[in-house]
Amino acid sequence: MGKSHKEQPISRLCQEPKKAKISSANRNEQLRKIPKIDKIMETELVKELEKQYGHERVRTAVRESVELLRQEISGSKALEGFGKWAEASSVAYTEYILRNTKKKLFREEQKRMQRVINATGVILHTNLGRAPLGERLVSELVPLMTGYTNLELNLEDGKRGSRYDHFAENLCRLTGAEAAIVVNNNAAAVLVMLTALASGGETIVSRGELVEIGGKFRIPDVCRQSGTILVEAGTTNRTYLQDYENAVTENTAAFLKVHTSNYQITGFTHEPELSELSEAAHSREFPLLVDFGSGSIVDMAEYGIQPEKTVQELLGKGADIVTFSGDKLLGGPQAGILVGRKDLIEKISRHPLMRALRIDKYTAAALDKTVGIYLDDRKLEEEIPVYEMMGRKFGNLEIYAPAFLKKLTRCNPEYDFMITSTRNPIGGGTTPGKTLPGAALLIKSKKKNGPSAQEISNRLRQMEVPIIGHIVDDWVYLELRTLLSDDFEIMEKELIYDL
Numbered sequence: 233m234g235k236s237h238k239e240q241p242i243s244r245l246c247q248e249p250k251k252a253k254i255s256s257a258n259r260n261e262q263l264r265k266i267p268k269i270d271k272i273m274e275t276e277l278v279k280e281l282e283k284q285y286g287h288e289r290v291r292t293a294v295r296e297s298v299e300l301l302r303q304e305i306s307g308s309k310a311l312e313g314f315g316k317w318a319e320a321s322s323v324a325y326t327e328y329i330l331r332n333t334k335k336k337l338f339r340e341e342q343k344r345m346q347r348v349i350n351a352t353g354v355i356l357h358t359n360l361g362r363a364p365l366g367e368r369l370v371s372e373l374v375p376l377m378t379g380y381t382n383l384e385l386n387l388e389d390g391k392r393g394s395r396y397d398h399f400a401e402n403l404c405r406l407t408g409a410e411a412a413i414v415v416n417n418n419a420a421a422v423l424v425m426l427t428a429l430a431s432g433g434e435t436i437v438s439r440g441e442l443v444e445i446g447g448k449f450r451i452p453d454v455c456r457q458s459g460t461i462l463v464e465a466g467t468t469n470r471t472y473l474q475d476y477e478n479a480v481t482e483n484t485a486a487f488l489k490v491h492t493s494n495y496q497i498t499g500f501t502h503e504p505e506l507s508e509l510s511e512a513a514h515s516r517e518f519p520l521l522v523d524f525g526s527g528s529i530v531d532m533a534e535y536g537i538q539p540e541k542t543v544q545e546l547l548g549k550g551a552d553i554v555t556f557s558g559d560k561l562l563g564g565p566q567a568g569i570l571v572g573r574k575d576l577i578e579k580i581s582r583h584p585l586m587r588a589l590r591i592d593k594y595t596a597a598a599l600d601k602t603v604g605i606y607l608d609d610r611k612l613e614e615e616i617p618v619y620e621m622m623g624r625k626f627g628n629l630e631i632y633a634p635a636f637l638k639k640l641t642r643c644n645p646e647y648d649f650m651i652t653s654t655r656n657p658i659g660g661g662t663t664p665g666k667t668l669p670g671a672a673l674l675i676k677s678k679k680k681n682g683p684s685a686q687e688i689s690n691r692l693r694q695m696e697v698p699i700i701g702h703i704v705d706d707w708v709y710l711e712l713r714t715l716l717s718d719d720f721e722i723m724e725k726e727l728i729y730d731l
């Protein structure tokens with residue numbers, strides 16, 4: 233890859249121009265020294281920037297930078313990089329404009345969506361887009377994205393079909409449910425479920441489950457929004473079946489269980505068995521609804537994570553509806569999946585909110601393919617990156633690490649590098665408190681006044697392919713578990729050439 237072309241020219245521009253004070257008498261003279269836009273457009277750096285950003289964008293950025301400089305001189309403002317007051321040569325002003333132009337373009341570019349290297353070790357990182365899709369799955373999606381599909385057409389009879397039919401049956405086969413429907417995300421699934429089934433009635437929830445999941449998804453808020461009346465049962469750490477039963481009135485519409493995904497209550501705790509709760513609900517003829525965010529379908533014990541329940545088990549224990557995300561442990565696209573009793577799923581699908589929360593054709597296609605992988609008995613670890621990453625073992629680091637570290641140290645003598653074992657959470661509000669043994673590359677400046685961990689981390693985030701790590705005790709950690717495809721090679725090159 234060589235020296236990153238984004239970083240190269242700036243070093244040439246970093247010499248500080250001479251500091252001087254602009255007297256008001258001199259201001260007009262200084263303004264006249266501002267180079268013409270056309271002149272700037274002829275510089276070598278601009279030619280280079282044009283290759284990357286195109287002529288028009290560069291010209292606009294140059295014009296804006298010139299305007300900024302003009303305003304700064306007119307207002308006698310302090311110019312960045314000029315010291316307090318500026319009185320500089322035309323050459324220095326050119327450099328100033330070029331530096332600002334480059335910064336401006338780079339900042340604009342950084343806002344665009346781009347590939348980043350996830351070196352956080354968190355497989356389901358919500359800020360980084362949660363589950364990445366497998367390459368084979370994506371290649372199967374291409375003809376569905378570039379062409380027309382039978383999204384809502386029944387090919388047998390030529391009549392209008394449903395976008396959910398393609399995978400609803402397979403979701404049922406996978407989870408043992410009678411029926412399934414899908415909306416935009418799990419928050420939407422909970423909202424439409426409560427709106428369709430419990431609006432106007434009371435929904436009983438344990439006090440230990442009135443949680444905020446992150447991204448402002450709070451169970452009490454969703455209840456309010458859906459028009460159901462939230463009734464709290466038990467205490468934060470202990471809720472018994474009796475507490476649920478005592479809260480029942482003639483207005484009770486449902487029991488709601490919420491998977492406390494991102495935190496854990498440990499120690500002196502109690503919650504009733506799901507089967508007890510479902511019996512209590514069914515004997516009174518209202519449903520037991522479960523918000524099971526992470527939604528594991530396979531036994532997590534295979535991956536060294538203590539058993540989490542699966543969607544199948546929850547349904548088996550009498551949950552009437554289970555909702556979960558498509559992009560957490562299922563490893564597919566963002567979606568909110570509802571599986572369970574046929575009459576209830578039908579009632580939900582008829583609700584007008586469904587039209588507002590419906591999934592798009594891309595999600596439908598990706599979900600269809602993802603569910604297919606589970607049913608075709610293909611190897612999850614080969615097809616679904618989430619499982620490939622969960623299955624990684626870091627036993628043989630000792631063999632690989634020394635050569636790698638030596639190379640890094642030789643190229644960056646001002647830094648300390650080491651490889652250490654770590655623990656990786658799965659993330660995305662799944663499996664709280666449970667981690668997998670991982671490994672990370674650690675970086676720290678050797679110099680006392682060298683860059684701090686935060687500064688190194690900022691630099692890594694602004695590389696051509698941004699690297700996102702985390703910081704522990706003055707070290708930047710780059711976790712190996714979540715590196716995909718050629719991430720490792722790119723990261724290695726960026727660390728060697730651009731750190």
Ligand SMILES: *Cc1c(COP(=O)(O)O)cnc(C)c1O
Pocket residue numbers: 417418419420445449490491492493523524525526556557558567568660661662
């Ligand atoms: C993640 C999660 C949600 C939110 O799901 P999204 O798909 O992000 O909308 C809701 N409830 C629980 C329990 C969760 O873990």
